[in-house]
Amino acid sequence: MPELVYPPVVIASKALFRILDLRLSVTGAEHVPRTGGAVLASNHVSYLDFIFCGYGAQPAKRLVRFMAKKSIFDHRIAGPLMRGMSHIPVDRAAGAESYDQALAALRSGEVVGVFPEATISRSFTVKGLKNGAARLAAAAGVPLIPVSLWGTQRLWTKGRPRTLNRRHVPVSIDLGEPLHPTENDSAEDVTAVLRERMTALLDAAQRSYPDQPADSSDSWWQPAYLGGSAPTPEEAAELDARRPEGG
Template sequence: MAEIVYPPVIRSALLFFRVLDLKINIEGAERIPKTGGAVLVSNHVSYLDFIFAGLAAWPSRRLVRFMAKEEVFANPVAGPLMRGMHHIPVDRSAGAGAFGAAVRALKDGEIVGNFAEATISRSFTIKDIKSGPIRMATDAGVPMIPVAVWGPHRLWTKGRPRKLLQRHVPITILVGEPMHPEPGQPIGDLTTELRRRMSELLDRAQRTYPEIPPGVWWQPAHLGGTAPTPEEAAALDSPRRARPAKPSPDEVS
């Protein structure tokens, strides 16, 4: 397919990152195959993760087709860019269509990006993950590559003000060893193993991150930061929390 939009977008982003003097460190990029399909499975700590996770494949000159919720494609600014870069829209009420499109792309030799946690992790730890990327890789007969990104959440994440022009922020991108799921392997076992590998990568990214002041909001609680614990994050994300409280009898009367 014609690539009119994607490469210029990446080059523009890299130029912008150089202007901001972001310290981008990519390790394990050689694990991204130079040809053929693969599922790139990233953790999710910010609204910018697709940019930085996608950079993991740039040294191999591969372009990652990310699966993203359909609302993004409806945005008047982001939508044309997403379509021009051939990303894959996901209608969460009818996920089979996106799944089929992803498998077709993989069989055509594309790299498909997926955030297996589905939503941003407020605790900055790996949440429970979905089995979708495993089933896609199995159906298409391609490897699955875990990736950890760390640092983009300091620029823009859930529940915090945007700081897109913040300078000198280190960004860590770690690429793990590929997994090769086979038909007949228990999905539960593969999901557990994928989550374990993602957690190990993220933990290494967090522990080796440069310049960590004590008690910062962007560091997970178990490493001394003030981010919500996984339990607190789950409570914040609970649908019940979004519901308005029932009025008291006095308010009704």
């Protein structure tokens, strides 16, 4: 079936990147296979992360089918776009159906994108991960590729106003060496290794990031462990418990 929606969306996204003069850096794109299935497992710091994670697969000329919460598909504007790009709705009350749909996509040779933290990390560190990405990769016999995104939170993240007109923001998209889980492996063990690799990628991106907060009022986007005013992981967990809005 011809791709009628996804390519124009990719073109529009790249045009927006140019208009905003975003300083995009992609490393590790060679880890995305040019044919066959794969799971991209990314950290989650922004409502725009699927755009940038998908951009990381562009050098391999792959279109990524993202697993995203069902409410996005119910939106009158976003919904038709999501369906037109063959993304996969996730209904937390009926998770088996979305898992089966993602597994079928992988077995048919698609690249599937997953945010295993499930929601945006307010601390800008890697939260605990769900094991669905590991289970999917093992069941489909495809590589599981850790991905780190950094800088996207400065455009639009949980608890902050959108700043989609912000220019010259550096954005790091880093893909790590794939894991190759099998159905004989423990999904929990694979997920623990995945989290270690995602954390290492993110830490490296944060420490090498070319921008620093302009002043104390601008330090909200920097993690606490690097001196920023973002919540610590413990504080973020408390915020999530009190205000569990999606993201």
